[in-house]
Amino acid sequence: MSGTGRQPEIRSIVATRFGQMHARLRGMGSDRGDTVATPRPLVLLHMSPRSSQMYVALQESLRRPSVALDRLGYGFSDPPVRPLDMTEYASAALEALDRLGLCGHFDVLGMHTGALEAIEMAHLAPQRITRVGLIALPCFDAEEKARGLAGFARITVDPAEDGSHLLAAWRGRFQYREPPWDLADVQRRLVDYLLAERPGAAYEAVFRYDGPGRLRALRVPVTAFAPRDDLYEVTLRSRSLLPEGAVYVDLPDFGLDFLRTHTAQFAALLDARMPAG
Numbered sequence: 040m041s042g043t044g045r046q047p048e049i050r051s052i053v054a055t056r057f058g059q060m061h062a063r064l065r066g067m068g069s070d071r072g073d074t075v076a077t078p079r080p081l082v083l084l085h086m087s088p089r090s091s092q093m094y095v096a097l098q099e100s101l102r103r104p105s106v107a108l109d110r111l112g113y114g115f116s117d118p119p120v121r122p123l124d125m126t127e128y129a130s131a132a133l134e135a136l137d138r139l140g141l142c143g144h145f146d147v148l149g150m151h152t153g154a155l156e157a158i159e160m161a162h163l164a165p166q167r168i169t170r171v172g173l174i175a176l177p178c179f180d181a182e183e184k185a186r187g188l189a190g191f192a193r194i195t196v197d198p199a200e201d202g203s204h205l206l207a208a209w210r211g212r213f214q215y216r217e218p219p220w221d222l223a224d225v226q227r228r229l230v231d232y233l234l235a236e237r238p239g240a241a242y243e244a245v246f247r248y249d250g251p252g253r254l255r256a257l258r259v260p261v262t263a264f265a266p267r268d269d270l271y272e273v274t275l276r277s278r279s280l281l282p283e284g285a286v287y288v289d290l291p292d293f294g295l296d297f298l299r300t301h302t303a304q305f306a307a308l309l310d311a312r313m314p315a316g
Contacts, residue, residue, distance in 0.1 A: 048098070053138035057127060058117030060135040063091045066104035067141070078315030079169060080145045082136065083107040084153030087245070088194070088238035090114025090231045093150075097298050100306035103315040106141060108132055110156070110241060118236040125248040128241065129159035133167075146313055148172035150298075151270060152241050155248050161259040170313050173263045175270040176277035178250035183273075187246035194239030196232070208232055215269040215295055224299055254280045261285040262312050266293035288312060 049064040067080065081103055083094045091107035091114055098105045109116040111123065111131055123131070136145070146169050149157035154173040161168045179187065198204055212228045213220070232238055254261075254277070263281060265274045265288065278287055288308070293301055 048095070051139060052115070053135050055111070055131040055134040055138070057119045057123060057131045058111050060111060060117070060131065061091070061109040061115035062135060062139060063095065063098065063107045064105070064139070065098045065101070067106060067139075078103045079143075080104040080106060080141060081309070081313070081315070082132075082141075082145050082147040084132065084147065084149035084156045085110065085113070086151035086153055087241045088113060088232050088235045089228065090234065092227060092231060093298060096302045097306060100302050102306070102310060106136065106139060106145075108135055110152070112237065112240045113235050114231065115234070118240070122240060122243055125155055125159050125244045126163070128244060129156050129163055132156065132160060133164055143167070144169050146170040146172065146315070148174065148309070148313070150174035151177055152245050155245055155250055155253075158250070158253050158257060159248075161257055162253060165259055168259050171257065171259050171261045172309070172313050173261065174266065175268060176250075176254065176263055176265075176274040176280070177245065177270055178254060178277040178280055179246065179273065184246040187242060191242040192239045192246055194242070195237055196235075205233075221296075221299070224296065251277070251280050255282060257282045257285075262288060264288045264290055264293075264308075266290040266295070266297050268293075268295040286312060 046066050049067065051062045051064060052059050053062065081101065083091065083105060085091055085093050090109045094107040098107060110128060112118040144167055147157045147160055154175055154177060157171050157173060161171045196204060196208060209229055212225045212232065261282060263285060265271065281287060297305060
């Protein structure tokens, strides 16, 4: 199989009922009407408050076609006119894929917020999704949900005349990380943060979602990846919620930014654990 990473990235904006969505495509053909059916494409869903930019290096390394979406309200996608729940985010993603011409079978891989979105997409379209990959299992209990709704879900960027909000946002990009710092990556994550009209919007959907119940009820094959990130303890606790037959892959050497630091290793792991053929 030849590597799709040598093919150029194609960018596209498509309409959904909740607003326009931005996508990064590799190996999917020269336009939306010329998609690649084999091997099966991989749809990539980002964490919050990131964008599809976090998957650029992985897409270059994959040996299969891929589509990375900017969730509504993040990256270059429109902010929705009202708060959306996880089912609506997932429905919008499926609409975007339809508009991109990806109408056949595909796999989906999501990280953090994207993991819950992937779970819901598999409930909405089990006939289209062949495999689900989850990076972390953000299945929170009632107390964690209440704290999240009072905290993360209320995150905003309120401009200050002296620019102090920019320094606060910059410092926040170092959270949950240890030196040595990759300042170019910090800056990319800062841009993602500032592009979001309301960075905490998707967290409201996360902390109102029945993650445990929806994960347990999945009937699509699941592979769960457990890096040593800020959700590792929640992931470890949530392992018992995986549906029968699910595969759990412990990643003790992978941290929060493994898509940057261990790109080739993870691409190879996806080939082995979520084969496209």
